[in-house]
Amino acid sequence: MLKVAAMRESIKENSPLIHNITNVVVTNFTANGLYALGASPVMAYAMEEVEDMAKIAKALVLNIGTLTRETNEAMLAAGRTANAHGVPVVLDPVGAGATPFRTESAKMLLNELQIAVIRGNAGEIANLSDSPVPMQGVDSRFSSENEKELAVQVAKEWNTVVCMTGENDIITDGETHYVVSNGDKMLTKVTGAGCLLSSVTGAFLTLEESPLDAAAAACIYYGIAAEKAASRQHLPGPGHFQMNFLDMLDELTEAEIKTYMKFKKEEIE
Amino acid sequence: MLKVAAMRESIKENSPLIHNITNVVVTNFTANGLYALGASPVMAYAMEEVEDMAKIAKALVLNIGTLTRETNEAMLAAGRTANAHGVPVVLDPVGAGATPFRTESAKMLLNELQIAVIRGNAGEIANLSDSPVPMQGVDSRFSSENEKELAVQVAKEWNTVVCMTGENDIITDGETHYVVSNGDKMLTKVTGAGCLLSSVTGAFLTLEESPLDAAAAACIYYGIAAEKAASRQHLPGPGHFQMNFLDMLDELTEAEIKTYMKFKKEEIE
Amino acid sequence: MLKVAAMRESIKENSPLIHNITNVVVTNFTANGLYALGASPVMAYAMEEVEDMAKIAKALVLNIGTLTRETNEAMLAAGRTANAHGVPVVLDPVGAGATPFRTESAKMLLNELQIAVIRGNAGEIANLSDSPVPMQGVDSRFSSENEKELAVQVAKEWNTVVCMTGENDIITDGETHYVVSNGDKMLTKVTGAGCLLSSVTGAFLTLEESPLDAAAAACIYYGIAAEKAASRQHLPGPGHFQMNFLDMLDELTEAEIKTYMKFKKEEIE
Numbered sequence: 065m066l067k068v069a070a071m072r073e074s075i076k077e078n079s080p081l082i083h084n085i086t087n088v089v090v091t092n093f094t095a096n097g098l099y100a101l102g103a104s105p106v107m108a109y110a111m112e113e114v115e116d117m118a119k120i121a122k123a124l125v126l127n128i129g130t131l132t133r134e135t136n137e138a139m140l141a142a143g144r145t146a147n148a149h150g151v152p153v154v155l156d157p158v159g160a161g162a163t164p165f166r167t168e169s170a171k172m173l174l175n176e177l178q179i180a181v182i183r184g185n186a187g188e189i190a191n192l193s194d195s196p197v198p199m200q201g202v203d204s205r206f207s208s209e210n211e212k213e214l215a216v217q218v219a220k221e222w223n224t225v226v227c228m229t230g231e232n233d234i235i236t237d238g239e240t241h242y243v244v245s246n247g248d249k250m251l252t253k254v255t256g257a258g259c260l261l262s263s264v265t266g267a268f269l270t271l272e273e274s275p276l277d278a279a280a281a282a283c284i285y286y287g288i289a290a291e292k293a294a295s296r297q298h299l300p301g302p303g304h305f306q307m308n309f310l311d312m313l314d315e316l317t318e319a320e321i322k323t324y325m326k327f328k329k330e331e332i333e
Numbered sequence: 334m335l336k337v338a339a340m341r342e343s344i345k346e347n348s349p350l351i352h353n354i355t356n357v358v359v360t361n362f363t364a365n366g367l368y369a370l371g372a373s374p375v376m377a378y379a380m381e382e383v384e385d386m387a388k389i390a391k392a393l394v395l396n397i398g399t400l401t402r403e404t405n406e407a408m409l410a411a412g413r414t415a416n417a418h419g420v421p422v423v424l425d426p427v428g429a430g431a432t433p434f435r436t437e438s439a440k441m442l443l444n445e446l447q448i449a450v451i452r453g454n455a456g457e458i459a460n461l462s463d464s465p466v467p468m469q470g471v472d473s474r475f476s477s478e479n480e481k482e483l484a485v486q487v488a489k490e491w492n493t494v495v496c497m498t499g500e501n502d503i504i505t506d507g508e509t510h511y512v513v514s515n516g517d518k519m520l521t522k523v524t525g526a527g528c529l530l531s532s533v534t535g536a537f538l539t540l541e542e543s544p545l546d547a548a549a550a551a552c553i554y555y556g557i558a559a560e561k562a563a564s565r566q567h568l569p570g571p572g573h574f575q576m577n578f579l580d581m582l583d584e585l586t587e588a589e590i591k592t593y594m595k596f597k598k599e600e601i602e
Numbered sequence: 603m604l605k606v607a608a609m610r611e612s613i614k615e616n617s618p619l620i621h622n623i624t625n626v627v628v629t630n631f632t633a634n635g636l637y638a639l640g641a642s643p644v645m646a647y648a649m650e651e652v653e654d655m656a657k658i659a660k661a662l663v664l665n666i667g668t669l670t671r672e673t674n675e676a677m678l679a680a681g682r683t684a685n686a687h688g689v690p691v692v693l694d695p696v697g698a699g700a701t702p703f704r705t706e707s708a709k710m711l712l713n714e715l716q717i718a719v720i721r722g723n724a725g726e727i728a729n730l731s732d733s734p735v736p737m738q739g740v741d742s743r744f745s746s747e748n749e750k751e752l753a754v755q756v757a758k759e760w761n762t763v764v765c766m767t768g769e770n771d772i773i774t775d776g777e778t779h780y781v782v783s784n785g786d787k788m789l790t791k792v793t794g795a796g797c798l799l800s801s802v803t804g805a806f807l808t809l810e811e812s813p814l815d816a817a818a819a820a821c822i823y824y825g826i827a828a829e830k831a832a833s834r835q836h837l838p839g840p841g842h843f844q845m846n847f848l849d850m851l852d853e854l855t856e857a858e859i860k861t862y863m864k865f866k867k868e869e870i871e
Contacts, residue, residue, distance in 0.1 A: 089360040089376050091627040091668075095793035100840050105793065106697065107627050110670040113703035120700070130360075132379040132403075134670075159375065162389070165382035253583070255364035255374065296837075299565075301580025302369050311839025314791070358629040358645050399629075401648040401672075428644065431658070434651035522852070524633035524643065568834075570849025571638050 068281045068325060069318035071271050076102030080270040083121035083146075084263055085109055085139050087129025087158065090256030093306075097260040100313035103267040109135055114142035119149055123266035127259055128169055129158035136169050143177040152180040152269040156262035160184065161191030174222050180275045182218070183227040183262040186211055189218050208232065212241065216332060225275045227265060229258060233283040235276060236332070242280035245326040246287025248294040253302035254309070261286050264313075280327065288324045289313045337550045337594060338587035340540050345371030349539040352390035352415075353532055354378055354408050356398025356427060359525030362575075366529040369582035370554075372536040378404055383411035388418055392535035396528055397438055398427035405438050412446040421449040421538040425531035429453065430460030443491050449544045451487070452496040452531040455480055462487050477501065481510065485601060494544045496534060498527060502552040504545060505601070511549035514595040515556025517563040522571035523578070530555050533582075549596065557593045558582045606819045606863060607856035609809050614640030618808040621659035621684075622801055623647055623677050625667025625696065628794030631844075635798040638851035639823075641805040647673055652680035657687055661804035665797055666707055667696035674707050681715040690718040690807040694800035698722065699729030712760050718813045720756070721765040721800040724749055727756050746770065750779065754870060763813045765803060767796060771821040773814060774870070780818035783864040784825025786832040791840035792847070799824050802851075818865065826862045827851045 081104045086094055091107055098105035108117040111134070118124050124146040126139045146153050155177075157170035170192055173179070182192065190197045197214050212234055219226040219238040228234045233244040251257040264286055268278040293308035350373045355363055360376055367374035377386040380403070387393050393415040395408045415422050424446075426439035439461055442448070451458065459466045466483050481503055488495040488507035497503045502513040520526040533555055537547040562577035619642045624632055629645055636643035646655040649672070656662050662684040664677045684691050693715075695708035708730055711717070720730065728735045735752050750772055757764040757776035766772045771782040789795040802824055806816040831846035 087376070088357050088626050089364050092361055092630055092793060095627050096840065096844070099791050099793060106700070107625070107668050108697075108701070109668055110703065112671060113669075113701040116701035116703065130376050130378055131382075133381060159377075162375070163377070163382040163385035165379065165385065253368050255361060255368060299577075299580060301576075301583045302365065303576030303579030303583075306365070306579075307576060307839075307841030307845060308837075310841030310844075311837060314839045314841075356645070357626050358633050361630055399645050399647055400651075402650060428646075431644070432646070432651040432654035434648065434654065522637050524630060524637060568846075568849060570845075570852045571634065572845035572848030572852075575634070575848075576845060 066277060066281050066284070068284050069321040071268060071273065071281050072285055074271055075267050079104045080122035080267060081106055081120060082123050082125060082263060082266045083108060083117050083142065084125045085114065085135060085142060086125065086127035086259060089129060090259040093256040094260050094263050096310055097313055098263055098267060100310050101264055101267055109138055111138050111141060114138045115145040118142040118145040118151060121151055122270040123152050123154065125154045125156065125263045125266040126173060127156040127158055127262060128166055129259060131166065131169055139173060140176055143173065147178050152275065153177055154181045154183060154262050154266045154269065155179045156259055157182065157184050157188045157192060158259065160188040167191050179222065179224045180269055181225045181227055181265055181279045182222070183229065183265055185258065186214065186228055186230055189226060189228050190214055193218050193221055195221065215241065225279055227279040227283065229261065229283065235280045235283060237276045240276060240329065240331055242327055242329050244280060244283040244287060246284050246291060246324065248290040250294045250302060250305045251290050254306050284325050284327055285316065285321065288321060289316050291324060292316065292320065335546060335550050335553070337553050338590040340537060340542065340550050341554055343540055344536050348373045349391035349536060350375055350389060351392050351394060351532060351535045352377060352386050352411065353394045354383065354404060354411060355394065355396035355528060358398060359528040362525040363529050363532050365579055366582055367532055367536060369579050370533055370536055378407055380407050380410060383407045384414040387411040387414040387420060390420055391539040392421050392423065394423045394425065394532045394535040395442060396425040396427055396531060397435055398528060400435065400438055408442060409445055412442065416447050421544065422446055423450045423452060423531050423535045423538065424448045425528055426451065426453045426457045426461060427528065429457040436460050448491065448493045449538055450494045450496055450534055450548045452498065452534055454527065455483065455497055455499055458487050458495060458497050459483055462490055464490065484510065494548055496548040496552065498530065498552065504549045504552060506545045509545060509598065509600055511596055511598050513549060513552040513556060515553050515560060515593065517559040519563045519571065519574045520559050523575050553594050553596055554585065554590065557590060558585050560593060561585065561589065604815060604819050604822070606822050607859045609806060609811065609819050610823055612809055613805050617642045618660035618805060619644055619658060620661050620663060620801060620804045621646060621655050621680065622663045623652065623673060623680060624663065624665035624797060627667060628797040631794040632798050632801050634848055635851055636801055636805060638848050639802055639805055647676055649676050649679060652676045653683040656680040656683040656689060659689055660808040661690050661692065663692045663694065663801045663804040664711060665694040665696055665800060666704055667797060669704065669707055677711060678714055681711065685716050690813065691715055692719045692721060692800050692804045692807065693717045694797055695720065695722045695726045695730060696797065698726040705729050717760065717762045718807055719763045719765055719803055719817045721767065721803055723796065724752065724766055724768055727764060727766050728752055731756050731759055733759065753779065763817055765817040765821065767799065767821065773818045773821060775814045778814060778867065778869055780865055780867050782818060782821040782825060784822050784829060784862065786828040788832045788840060788843045789828050792844050822863050822865055823854065823859065826859060827854050829862060830854065830858065
């Protein structure tokens with residue numbers, strides 16, 4: 065059984081330092097979300113300090129949402145330091161496939177670094193593969209069978225855990241997978257909802273669990289918080305949802321987690 | 334008659350990709366506002382990808398609010414690509430007149446690119462003219478007659494549509510103008526309210542309408558959303574207004590638009 | 603007696619331009635907080651314009667939260683211009699001690715510029731001293747006696763006012779100190795709460811008061827706004843607190859300030 069509530073308590077107790085090199089759109093929401101969870105966010109981008117910061121962090125999150133060449137180099141340097149010090153690294157390949165620069169940068173990071181978890185949507189994940197993938201284009205929809213196949217393929221190709229989020233979240237190391245059904249469609253109306261999940265995954269990776277279990281637990285926690293936030297709204301818009309969601313990331317109780325968690329775990333034949 | 338409600342529906346149906354090169358203060362609010370409207374925001378700044386992104390976007394928004402030399406060059410490259418591919422370009426000359434760097438950068442972009450709409454306040458617009466303008470300084474107030482004159486002058490000088498926002502918004506192509514009276518003074522207490530309007534204007538420019546009609550419709554939609562947000566507040570401060578405003582950008586109905594729109598259209602003698 | 607309410611009224615009347623060179627995480631919250639207070643925020647980072655902007659600003663705030671080498675140079679240039687024009691400068695040494703780059707950058711700015719007020723937490727302040735300080739490490743807690751000693755030492759060493767915030771805020775010029783007890787622990791759950799206080803301090807520095815009195819008044823105003831925001835919450839989470847806090851920065855009345863202010867002023871023996 066996944067001990068999601070215990071894992072969250074442990075994050076709150078230890079306030080792990082999460083080093084984020086992320087895009088300029090979501091910095092504030094990411095930091096506030098990590099605080100709400102109980103973690104300790106830091107953003108540091110400059111080549112002059114990324115290695116020093118990665119060294120003292122408990123997890124490193126690389127997000128290519130508004131990448132520049134300089135940030136790209138800083139990510140590489142921070143990632144190498146993290147690898148050398150056993151600090152787990154999450155990659156969020158925002159917009160991979162939208163421009164060659166993003167696709168190539170994401171693959172470069174995958175080639176050069178040991179990434180513990182890749183967190184992205186199906187289109188982004190598909191663009192990380194060097195082999196043909198079961199898809200018809202960035203904007204096309206995948207069937208749920210195709211999605212599993214794709215996640216497994218990319219997990220094996222890069223020897224990592226893939227956390228592919230969508231209506232259901234698929235988390236796999238290529239051999240076992242979780243399918244998480246928690247979540248709410250309001251998350252698609254808030255910018256940085258995926259990016260923050262990547263950073264929350266970073267926080268769960270600081271615990272003793274395997275990257276597979278940690279990423280699944282992060283998706284479950286995040287999804288329940290979204291459901292509770294959406295159900296609490298007397299005003300149903302995306303503005304208020306954002307605030308309710310930060311509140312719920314802070315307030316979610318053990319009882320709520322146990323009542324609402326909705327996932328299955330399967331071995332891949 | 335301006336079909337504001339139909340235009341908004343069309344944005345929601347098509348989710349046009351709006352490429353923003355904007356300032357670091359307003360990225361999050363801009364992205365959330367575009368999502369609430371139903372558009373699909375992307376921020377991309379790096380020279381390595383701005384051309385690729387501008388090419389696939391349906392509109393490009395250039396905002397000089399926290400300009401650097403690098404971003405300036407990226408704006409130029411993105412703008413040239415947009416022009417070559419028929420992608421409409423909005424310019425928001427934030428703080429033109431405050432420093433020579435801003436004024437010169439805005440004029441450089443106007444010289445080098447075809448700008449569909451300039452969206453700014455009276456002081457900023459005045460600083461875009463190479464001829465004497467009817468004003469007494471950046472901070473001085475313009476009479477409403479002077480404001481129209483100024484907007485027309487700048488629209489003719491740069492052969493573009495000027496959308497000059499203030500207590501009333503004046504939108505003109507130098508021959509016809511709209512005066513839009515929707516809006517609420519709470520917008521002046523939220524950072525990035527003007528910047529987001531520029532990006533919303535970008536979304537309206539993706540439709541079949543003329544830039545003049547599109548910019549007027551954007552101002553009307555935006556203004557009504559602000560009025561509804563302000564009237565809904567049981568707590569009247571600027572913090573809650575921000576959330577109510579994002580909610581209303583999402584929720585505004587056809588009936589509300591038709592009931593509350595307040596503008597006139599005039600030919601310039 | 604500290605005239606906190608009168609000082610705030612004066613800020614509202616004059617809308618002083620506050621030039622912020624701050625980190626990318628807190629730009630939006632900082633700008634909205636300054637607007638709520640009644641000041642006029644501007645962010646400008648580029649070497650091409652920082653001197654022009656610092657010249658026309660009424661205060662300059664330097665915040666090293668996501669420092670790069672380029673921003674570091676821009677801070678130095680802006681600071682020199684501010685010093686030459688009598689524009690007061692606030693330094694927020696975010697994360698000093700976390701990496702050598704941050705510590706050295708903060709000290710470089712202190713060496714090269716006349717800083718009116720340093721605003722930071724105890725760990726950051728401790729790392730600005732070249733002498734041994736009464737502490738055991740960045741994360742260690744200081745006793746309240748040690749904290750006063752530390753603030754006085756750093757104020758004397760750099761010939762400035764130190765505003766050291768925590769459960770109580772200690773503001774000292776090395777000879778006199780204020781201890782401010784207003785505030786609420788919810789501030790620790792919102793990213794940029796310290797950064798915004800630094801910018802609010804900048805706004806109070808534009809008045810006729812001494813930097814010592816101005817910084818103390820800023821802490822009192824800010825702390826009461828936090829208390830009122832926390833007490834107004836029917837939903838107690840950090841998301842809604844953020845909005846309530848912006849509201850209260852806008853709405854705080856003279857009567858509330860006079861009723862709730864909680865500080866003492868002492869001469870150092």
